[in-house]
Amino acid sequence: MGKVHEIKGVNYIRGEAAIRLGNHEVRVLVSGNELRGDYVILASGAWNSIITRGTGLRVPLLPYKCQAAAFMGRGISNVIVYDYVLDIYMRPLGSVIDNALSRLGLSIIVAGDGNSRITEPGREAGVDREFISEIRGKVRSRVGEVLLVGSRFGYCEVTPDMRPLVGTLGLDSLLLIGGFNGYGAEVGPALASAVVDYVLSGSWPDYARPYLIDRFGNDWPSTWDISVEAHELCV
Numbered sequence: 001m002g003k004v005h006e007i008k009g010v011n012y013i014r015g016e017a018a019i020r021l022g023n024h025e026v027r028v029l030v031s032g033n034e035l036r037g038d039y040v041i042l043a044s045g046a047w048n049s050i051i052t053r054g055t056g057l058r059v060p061l062l063p064y065k066c067q068a069a070a071f072m073g074r075g076i077s078n079v080i081v082y083d084y085v086l087d088i089y090m091r092p093l094g095s096v097i098d099n100a101l102s103r104l105g106l107s108i109i110v111a112g113d114g115n116s117r118i119t120e121p122g123r124e125a126g127v128d129r130e131f132i133s134e135i136r137g138k139v140r141s142r143v144g145e146v147l148l149v150g151s152r153f154g155y156c157e158v159t160p161d162m163r164p165l166v167g168t169l170g171l172d173s174l175l176l177i178g179g180f181n182g183y184g185a186e187v188g189p190a191l192a193s194a195v196v197d198y199v200l201s202g203s204w205p206d207y208a209r210p211y212l213i214d215r216f217g218n219d220w221p222s223t224w225d226i227s228v229e230a231h232e233l234c235v
């Protein structure tokens with residue numbers, strides 16, 4: 001049996017979770033423990049479509065490889081940029097070294113673009129060379145000479161209309177929150193707050209309604225292309 005840990009009054013068990021549906025209820029299996037509750041909230045990111053496999057549930061979500069690179073340069077303004085002509089975003093690194101660098105007139109920015117590929121978590125070995133060369137070219141064309149100082153990749157997930165989703169899935173007690181693309185830090189907190197509202201009051205706040213999973217009905221293709229992220233305000 002997995003050990004139950006506690007942080008700030010919340011109990012948790014480390015391990016890989018699986019869900020099972022039956023008898024109008026959801027069971028969560030993790031590290032030899034079987035958990036039940038009034039609600040189960042599925043928030044496993046790019047793994048949402050994988051964890052629901054075998055349950056009979058369909059979700060309008062696909063996982064993809066998401067990449068970003070960090071560049072150091074001189075005189076780069078410290079703001080978040082979404083460039084819909086070059087199709088890139090750039091943001092400050094947001095690290096403790098930002099202040100020290102700025103005293104030298106330097107800054108590090110993180111940049112990414114829409115050059116993404118549908119693929120399952122675990123299938124990729126590293127950041128693509130083509131990605132680095134494309135993003136470096138685009139960043140240089142916008143801010144001038146920069147030096148590549150790092151790159152990372154991970155997995156994100158996408159809905160058919162590029163917007164995140166929340167809602168119930170099959171059973172009223174099974175909630176799903178996901179489809180955050182590469183901008184989960186922007187809309188994620190507002191939609192997580194909407195899930196809390198739903199659990200406490202039984203209804204969705206108005207701002208969350210455009211994100212409800214019901215908008216897809218039961219009608220979406222088996223695969224689709226990744227388009228441009230909206231980076232919309234979620235208020």
Ligand SMILES: Cc1cc2nc3c(=O)[nH]c(=O)nc-3n(C[C@H](O)[C@H](O)[C@H](O)COP(=O)(O)OP(=O)(O)OC[C@H]3O[C@@H](n4cnc5c(N)ncnc54)[C@H](O)[C@@H]3O)c2cc1C
Nearest residue numbers: 016017044045047066068154155180181182183184185186
């Ligand atoms: C390289 C890169 C750069 C990015 N840059 C930005 C950025 O600048 N700004 C921004 O807003 N967003 C950015 N993102 C996107 C952002 O990280 C995602 O939108 C966000 O993390 C999605 O949140 P999530 O909680 O849905 O999923 P995740 O953050 O992926 O969390 C899901 C968690 O569930 C766990 N999990 C999955 N399956 C199981 C299981 N069966 N059992 C137990 N645990 C499980 C995973 O290990 C993971 O910890 C970037 C992503 C990448 C990969």
